Amino acid sequence: MGDHGKLTDHLYEEARVAETLKKGSRVTGAAREKLAADLKKKYDSGASIRALAEETGRSYGFVHRMLSESGVNLRGRGGATRGKGKAAAAAGS
Numbered sequence: 334m335g336d337h338g339k340l341t342d343h344l345y346e347e348a349r350v351a352e353t354l355k356k357g358s359r360v361t362g363a364a365r366e367k368l369a370a371d372l373k374k375k376y377d378s379g380a381s382i383r384a385l386a387e388e389t390g391r392s393y394g395f396v397h398r399m400l401s402e403s404g405v406n407l408r409g410r411g412g413a414t415r416g417k418g419k420a421a422a423a424a425g426s
Contacts (some may be wrong), residue, residue: 336383372396373403382407 335339360368372385386396400407 369399369403372399373405375402
């Protein structure tokens with residue numbers, strides 16, 4: 334129950350950041366650095382680029398570029414890796 338204030342502050346901060354970062358508006362200086370740090374933290378915690386794009390109201394490409402500029406090691410695509418298992422099995426026989 335003691336975390337309610339922290340959660341409220343966090344939600345307020347996200348709303349404030351989203352409000353100041355209208356889709357298509359240029360993000361520069363300290364606001365860009367703050368956004369990059371927030372995106373990096375959330376991505377490193379497991380959030381997808383698509384989820385971050387939706388949350389911030391920015392495009393997938395914008396979020397991808399911000400993460401790349403922040404030096405994040407981007408994860409590979411999820412889902413099934415078609416053909417790798419068969420190719421490895423064939424090579425091993």
